[in-house]
Amino acid sequence: MTARAIRRHGRLGELGAALGVALLILSAARPAPAADLHVHRETLDNGLVIQVVERPALPIVSVELAVRAGTRHDPLGKAGLANMVAALLTEGTESRTAPQIAEEIEFVGGTIGSGARRDYALVAVSVLSRDLNLALDLLADVARHPAFRTEDVERVRSGILATVQADQDRPGRVSSKAFGEAVYGDHPYGRLEEGIPEQVRAFTRDDLERFHRLFYRPNNAVLSFVGDVTPRQARKLARKMFGDWEPDEVPQVRYAVPEPPEHTRLIKIDRHITQANVVMGHVGVARGNPDFYPLMIMNYILGGGGLTSRLADDVRDRQGLAYSIYSDFEALEEPGPFQIRFQTRNASANQAIKSVMEEVRRIREEPVSETELSEAKSYLAGSFPLRLDTNGKTASLLTFIDIYGLGLNYFADYLDRVNAVTVEDVQRVARQYLHPDHMVWVVVANQQEADLRDP
């Protein structure tokens, strides 16, 4: 919770936040043309990839180190290990305590943060360019030499477990957890990043060290610089701080993605709340899916396009049933979830679910209009400058492009791929990737008031 987050009420506040997540995930799909973004890219001898975008206008730099050590890489029976390792990076190294790390970077007005996503772990720093040496020194130290001291491990573990407990008061988190488990079973994409509390309690220092040793390797990582830094400087610093980081073979991790249910399943969770929190969906697609572009456009029309989507138009604007409603394909290394999410007062849950299902069926059964298609394309094409308008956003995009293997020609190809999508493509992918009769519906609500009808 940030202080700012406490306070503002906006027309799109929560939805904006939710979309922020979706946009981050799809951000690679909204870049500038090649001419606007010159990326310097090279690989050090130990396999560490370096990417640099030079922007000298302001004396500041953002740097991100991404390591393919996300929650997807959690070992069997150790759900939450990747998250805990990532959280511990900035909580003490062999030569620095947690307060020392914080103090060093904050004294010069910079920030450092670390955490795990589904497919990778991230350490990000932001500093004035004159402090770039210090920032890289810290970044390398926390990524390479975390100490996993007992007091730090126990402090972070308690924090994670308390967060899991506090999440039980957040209907959105409760519904996410139930949805993930029902759709993905034991696959790590089905879990919140914190993992499973009983397993988190049992992690040993050896587990943490072993995971770090196996996955945190230069040949499994990418370092991206954006801001007031030249490729030459970046290379020199990267060599100095990461040059002696030893490469090693990294284990390949892959769990089976479960089959969809034979019939739509409804999971009800009873809570003393005023709104039904609804999540509906199923397994979606991987980022490497060749249908990614038509799917992105289909989803934009269905529920991805903020207040202009079909779902928002029907459920929010026409019926006044929800403040926030959206759909999202989270395209990951392996097939990520497709989900539709909204909240509505308990008594209108049935009506809203019915409307959502009508829209899902309609986009499969009827072609979208030429206007809808062209508006989706012009949004996706026109919005890319805003995806790159700060150093931080651009660094995230560079990470994304490398992690998902999109390649630097991706910029040049992007507009062509968006523009090539036809009305027929949209209907084809809607039929292929939306499964209205094989969904999981999770409804966290006052069940007596909601009185849900079976699917």
Place this chain on the structure above:
Amino acid sequence: MTRRFTPFLATLSVLVSAAILHAEPVRIHTLDNGLTVILKEEHKAPVVSFQVWYGVGSRNEVTGKTGLTHLLEHLMFKGSEHYDKGEFSRIVARYGGTENAFTYRDYTAYFTNWAPQHLPLSLAMEADRMANLTLDPEEFTPELEVVREERRLRIDDNPIYATIEQMYAAAYMAHPYGQPVIGWMNDLKHLTRDDAYRHYLAYYAPNNATIVAVGDFDSADLLRRIRETFGPIPRSNAIPPLTVREPPQEGERRIILRRPAQLPFVFLGYHTPNWASEDSLPLVVLANILFEGKSSRMFQRLMYRDQIAVDGGGEYDPLTTDPELFYFYAIVAPDHSADEVEAAIYEEVERLASEPPEERELTRAKNQIEADFLMNQDSVYTQAMQLGHAATVGAGPDYVTTFPERVRKVTGEDVMRVAKAYLTADNRTVAVLTPKMAEPATPGKEGE
């Protein structure tokens, strides 16, 4: 690994001054109809943030009509003379832009971020809804329902925000800052289309508005276009004045909220002056020392040393029209109590009220404030937000641009003095969320 770098002990003042020197100037104009226009060119990316700020917020609402300002904000997207309902959003999306709006205690603001060639559309659409809002009665009822859903989502099903709402209600006895921005649920059931329209006519006038644009445009050209588009909108001579003042607090006030919840939550605040007071700058530095980053005193005490909170911090924002609160919050860790957390907060407050911060701590706070200033310039949206915010609460854009150099003059003694003057037991309001066992969920009466 050895530590190869000794952090600089000097402040960053030289660097920041250089950055300010090279930055494009902020240009301020007032049109004949009273409209304030703030323009800042920023040519490093082909984007612009165009914003319209109105000097109306929940501060301007009366008993029984809370939530009206925020509801009106929603209705501003439902059509004006030349643009159908939803057309604003559709046009912005079609050209790849993002748009949104937000309402708070002192203001309502609308923004569009997109490519600069679309600025003429921003002007036309914003001017049309400033002067000619339709407010179709057919659109009113479903949108009121949407806002009630928003309240359920943000407050009613969120024990933390419900606690914050009640704390503000207790901290302010006379001033409308005690009313929730989203509105009380019962008020949200009784607001009418005519309420909203009267509110619109009263407050949406050029002499109660500020246009802010930051981005890749030519100021002279944009100003000319703004004059053409907004110049003909007549000023209002009937903007209701607000003279209310909160009387001084003379003793601690306490609020207990008993709800089914996993963990206790503490939210406490002290009445403090706003930007208009010289004391606001030391208060900003004090807040930075207490709350900013993991090296801050609150983080080190609550989450690192004592480990009695899952999350904790606070904020002081001097940019308010009337005096607001300097607040602390903490989610209490399992197996600890709100009392422990409160005691630790008061101990840290007491320490700062009786001895000045360490020199290095003071320097760190100033360095952070100056670095933030530079980093905020990376985003045209953030810059426009800060300028619009400062202008609307009366501080003016200069407040933003001269902020780092004025903060640099704050001394440790100043920080100690304001901690002692304002963070006193008699001047605080404390709200505690006290978990109770959840009863079986049954049909309940909502928000009444």
